[in-house]
Amino acid sequence: MAGFVSHFTNRLDAKGRVSIPAPFRAVLARDGFEGLYCIKSSHCSAVDAGGNELLAEIEKRSENFIKLSPDHDALAIALFGESENPKIDGDGRMTISEMIRDHTGITDQVTFVGLKYKFQIWEPEKFREYSAEAQKRALAMLSGQAPAPSQGEPV
Amino acid sequence: MAGFVSHFTNRLDAKGRVSIPAPFRAVLARDGFEGLYCIKSSHCSAVDAGGNELLAEIEKRSENFIKLSPDHDALAIALFGESENPKIDGDGRMTISEMIRDHTGITDQVTFVGLKYKFQIWEPEKFREYSAEAQKRALAMLSGQAPAPSQGEPV
DNA sequence: TGGGTACATATGGGATACCATGGGAAATCA
DNA sequence: TGATTTCCCATGGTATCCCATATGTACCCA
Numbered sequence: 300m301a302g303f304v305s306h307f308t309n310r311l312d313a314k315g316r317v318s319i320p321a322p323f324r325a326v327l328a329r330d331g332f333e334g335l336y337c338i339k340s341s342h343c344s345a346v347d348a349g350g351n352e353l354l355a356e357i358e359k360r361s362e363n364f365i366k367l368s369p370d371h372d373a374l375a376i377a378l379f380g381e382s383e384n385p386k387i388d389g390d391g392r393m394t395i396s397e398m399i400r401d402h403t404g405i406t407d408q409v410t411f412v413g414l415k416y417k418f419q420i421w422e423p424e425k426f427r428e429y430s431a432e433a434q435k436r437a438l439a440m441l442s443g444q445a446p447a448p449s450q451g452e453p454v
Numbered sequence: 455m456a457g458f459v460s461h462f463t464n465r466l467d468a469k470g471r472v473s474i475p476a477p478f479r480a481v482l483a484r485d486g487f488e489g490l491y492c493i494k495s496s497h498c499s500a501v502d503a504g505g506n507e508l509l510a511e512i513e514k515r516s517e518n519f520i521k522l523s524p525d526h527d528a529l530a531i532a533l534f535g536e537s538e539n540p541k542i543d544g545d546g547r548m549t550i551s552e553m554i555r556d557h558t559g560i561t562d563q564v565t566f567v568g569l570k571y572k573f574q575i576w577e578p579e580k581f582r583e584y585s586a587e588a589q590k591r592a593l594a595m596l597s598g599q600a601p602a603p604s605q606g607e608p609v
Numbered sequence: 610t611g612g613g614t615a616c617a618t619a620t621g622g623g624a625t626a627c628c629a630t631g632g633g634a635a636a637t638c639a
Numbered sequence: 640t641g642a643t644t645t646c647c648c649a650t651g652g653t654a655t656c657c658c659a660t661a662t663g664t665a666c667c668c669a
Contacts, residue, residue, distance in 0.1 A: 309619070314654085318619050333456070341593055358570075360596055366511050366571065369497045370595065375569035376585055377592035383460045384477070388655065391618085464629070469644085473629050544646065546628085 302326060303349070303413030308423050310408055316392040317409045323418055324391045326350075335393055337420070338382035339402050344425055346399050349417035356416065395420075457481060458504070458568030463578050465563055471547045472564045478573055479546050481505075490548060492575070493537040494557050499580055501554050504572035511571060550575075 307320040319327075319335075327335070332350030338357065340347050347353065357378055364371035385393045395405055403422050410421040421429070462475040474482075474490075482490070487505030493512070495502050502508065512533055540548045550560055558577050565576040567585075576584070 312620065313622085316620090321618060336459075341589075364595075367502075367515060370591070372495070372498070372569065372574075373588040373591045374595060376567060376574075376588040379457075379459050379570045380461050380567040380574075381585065381589070384456060386655080389657075390620085392620090394654075467630065468632085471630090476628060541645090545630090547630090549644085 302415040303418040304415065306410060306412040306426075308408055308410045311395060311405070315394050316388070317395060318390070318392050319387060320411050321391065323411060323413065324387070327387070334384050334386045336382065337385060337396075337399065338378065339398070340419065343429060344403055345412075345419040345421045345429075346403055347417050348420055353417040457507075457570040458573040459570065461565060461567040461581070463563055463565045466550060466560070470549045471543075472550060473545070473547050474542060475566050476546065478566060478568065479542070482542075489539050489541045491537065492540060492551075492554065493533065494553070495574065498584060499558055500567075500574040500576045500584075501558060502572050503575055508572040 303323055303326055305322070307323075309318050309320070311317045327350050330350035330352055332354070335348050336350060336354050336357075337346050337348045361371060361374045361378060364374055381398075383396055383398060385396065387393055395409065399405065399420060403420060404425060405420070405422045408423050410423045410426045412419045412421060412426060458478055458481055460477070462478075464473050464475070466472045482505050485505035485507055487509070490503050491505060491509050492501050492503045516533060536553075538551055538553060540551065542548055550564065554560065554575060558575060559580060560575070560577045563578050565578045565581045567574045567576060567581060
């Protein structure tokens with residue numbers, strides 16, 4: 300019901316593992332997905348993660364294209380070929396893969412950010428910067444002024 | 455449940471064998487297909503591979519043509535005559551055939567790419583190039599802009 | 610209200626299982 | 640019978656499982 304909310308920062312151990320925040324684990328458990336579904340965010344240096352709800356959202360995008368067509372293949376490679384399915388161990392931890400490390404710049408700490416139907420995996424400092432920027436944009440939008448695009452697409 | 459997701463690169467041994475990634479093997483086992491179904495991709499230098507789910511998708515496409523018609527025969531030759539059924543040995547390996555080598559340019563390494571209902575077999579460097587391109591096309595397609603065909607026609 | 614106990618979570622580390630890979634030997638084919 | 644394929648086993652590295660500990664928090668009882 301609640302979805303992923305709030306954010307948490309945890310330490311990466313020597314084996315490259317990190318605890319997924321307990322509240323997020325609870326959401327995942329209710330969602331019923333085996334493990335975790337992870338895909339690079341196309342517009343910021345974070346990785347989107349979630350379960351069936353996120354997967355359904357992603358699958359919806361490719362439904363309009365005919366399978367075996369060049370368009371569908373390209374889309375499927377971008378969506379599924381470039382994503383990962385990390386397992387979650389008995390203690391609620393996941394391992395941060397090469398792909399995630401490369402795309403996020405994570406070294407020894409990980410910030411988990413809830414976005415309701417999914418959550419994001421960030422390098423803590425990069426998240427702080429992005430978050431500050433997002434605040435400004437949100438304020439500008441709410442005050443009715445013209446948005447300040449600055450970077451990519453909206454979240 | 456998950457289908458073929460993510461991508462993996464494995465080494466080809468002296469006998470021309472390569473390990474099929476364990477997660478893909480698990481999907482194939484669930485699918486129940488004996489061995490592997492392989493067919494050249496019509497629009498890129500990769501080979502499509504999978505089990506019953508892929509086969510069903512291909513058959514669906516040929517249903518649009520009347521059996522015994524020249525069109526159907528031509529299609530049947532293209533789809534089934536040009537395909538192969540490599541076995542999977544006890545250790546989860548397949549041998550890369552002459553056909554696959556020719557069509558993909560594979561020499562000593564193989565990249566397996568999950569596309570949900572099937573996976574593709576690529577020469578690693580070619581995959582990197584194609585994937586970067588696919589990423590751009592996907593963004594264009596999903597943002598509702600005109601797609602960038604760049605290459606060929608649909609199957 | 611204060612003290613203490615039980616539980617949950619994050620984290621560390623040893624042991625084990627899995628997996629990709631290499632290579633020998635038997636079997637198959639032409 | 641020579642070449643190729645299939646089966647089987649060995650090995651090293653990695654990921655997974657399992658248990659231990661610390662820190663905190665909620666709860667309970669006097």
